[in-house]
Amino acid sequence: MQNTTKTICSITASLFVLTTLAACNKAPEKKERPPAPVTVIEIKPTDVPFSKEMIGETAGYRDVEVRSRVNGILLKRTYVEGQNVQAGQVLFEIDPEPYKAILDQAKGVLSQAASNLDKARADKDRITPLFKENAVSRKDFDDANAAYNAAVASHDAAQASVRQAALNLEYTKVTAPISGMTSKLAQSEGSLISANGESGKLTTITQYNPLYVNFSYSEQDRQELESAQRSGSVALNASGNFPAKLKLADGSVYPVTGQVNFSDNRVDTTTGTIRARAIFKNEKGELLPGQFVRITLDLGTLKNAISIPARAVVQSQADFLVMTVDKDNKVVPKPVTIRPSTDGQVIISKGLSAGDKVITEGQMKAPPGSTVKPMIASAPAASK
Template identity: 60%
Template sequence: MKVQSVREEMFKRGCIALALASALTACGDEPAAGAQALPPVPVVVAEVKLTDVPLTTEMVGETAGFREIDVRSRVSGILLKRTYIEGQPVTAGQALFLIDPEPYKVALEQAKGTLAQEQARLNKARADRDRIIPLFKRQVVSRKDYDDTIANYEAAVASHQAAQAKVKEAELNLSYTQVTAPINGMASKSSQSEGSLISTSGENGLLTTITQFDPLYVNFSYSEQDRLNFDNAVKQGLIEAKDATNWRTHIRLADGSVYPQAGKLNFSDSRVDPATGTIRARAIFDNKNGVLLPGQFVRMTIDLGTRKNAIVVPPRAIVQSQADRMVMVVDADNKVVPRPVKLGSVVDSGVLIDKGLQAGDRYIVEGLMKARPGAVVKPVSAEEMKAINAKITQGAAGK
């Protein structure tokens, strides 16, 4: 939608209104006796017709990554190496950083040694258990000796399991010294320099950020008043609305170009932000070519549905007065009648008129500067008006 051009056109109409204000005052004055009546002023008129208009709304949105992951170290140590190119795509599982693995190799060897000791204890405890069971059945050994042997075996089993877990933990910690990408995406600048001491918490634990660009979100907000107006229009049958899950969106980039892929609304919040009086919403766009980046501000157009039996007039037909916006209607006697109107949304074909005009009305679209309220005008075609203006221009040039 060409909102800026509409505003410029409305400014021009405001200038015309200054002339009309004087005319409104003077139109009641009687012409002087013997004065020659002025010929009707030629104007181009259009007839109001009801039409179904695609209804859209425009707002500002900000792009955001589909997923944004903070890459953090899961073990502490000295950062030895960054193994990716900053600002370039990475794939899930790709190595990004290497933290000094030597302390964790030592810890793994210690855990394996402890496991070997516990395995030996378990083997002995199992053998003792296997020997004492038949002896106890023959009542060769006491109940206490039997119970002690069984308890030693069970303790050895538990210690062996704990030692196995320590080995797994040490293996995991060693694997964590190679920090890998959790998702596909674009990796940002490294947050830590090689040689830095990395911790598992706080700022020193953050290594970089990976953002998934495809698909990509556009976040925006709309007012509670807009929501109520839209819902009321739907209830009154003025708008044939699409299901919100099928609302298509288009975005215009900073250079004025339109992004070729249409998006789809996929989220609208269930509450109003009390600080701003707005409702958060989000659309999702395919971004396989990587044109969109997080943090961009874009102009967003949403296809809401169809305005049924709408009245649309071109912006140049609307005059701004001090109190109202008006359209200059031509009645059955070809007299100019200022008609206050209530404007609706701006659409591709012009401006919606919510109140003030009805089907069959004729209104001036060209020649407003000379069309005084109450004056008789002569409706002509656009081609005839063009010829009249050309003749006037030629006459002025010949003087």
């Protein structure tokens, strides 16, 4: 009996050990991950501003070369390089002494011509009544009239010479033809200046206010815009009145809104683009000619457009994708065609439809095919 009891206890102990080992070797149960929370917006087509961004280059409203009209030695410069000057301000002085001498000589010739004219007039006045009384011959009368006419012509020529000499003397003081900013001096003081050729160029004046921004758009852009206008999907601003905004190289936005004031009527055969220009006020001189800027044109309104935040678009190599949520809350990627817009928004021209739910936040936690917990966010209102 005692042996039987020991045997039963031994078997019981062995079963306990086996049960414990089996429990230790049992794999833990796999827990399912809860659906990741994501923010989505529901697509609702609406009218949005239609804009186009391009690269432009600033240019002066007027660039005028200041040139000498007479030859001579450049005596002095009377302005500070790179500073603003006013129209009519004296900028340079060329040695006036040779032109003073020429003017004095011309005045002397004029005095002599005036004396000859007085004598010829007196001779004509004396001989005219004598000719009427047949006291002098026809030849003497004709000679007196011819001498008078020649004296008049000589006097007129002498007067013209005086005016020319006075004008040349005035040209020895080179003045600013327009108001604006001067560039670097082209000729130093003491140089021999010639009215012809490059030595006659003294400086350049640029009018900065207003300022032009030159840019180009493609022939394809023009055709697509005209097609969209005909189909009614785009409503352009009345009379082609296109406001323009500038973004500078540092990313800042120029505070003044400009206006497109020129578009060429032909396509450049070398580039396939059409030249255009906008004009901006530049009263503080913040813009300088030759700057590269980004110019955004406000063309009008895009009808029934699909606009989503730019952060919702994922780029995969050369394609663009957006992550959508289907009726079972599963993530479905959709390829889209985008058109840049403003204020952090992009326009979807292909790939999405009204009612689609697009993930705008939490894409990293929502791989394709996974189940998510969508939270609806209201779409941003389109800016007017």
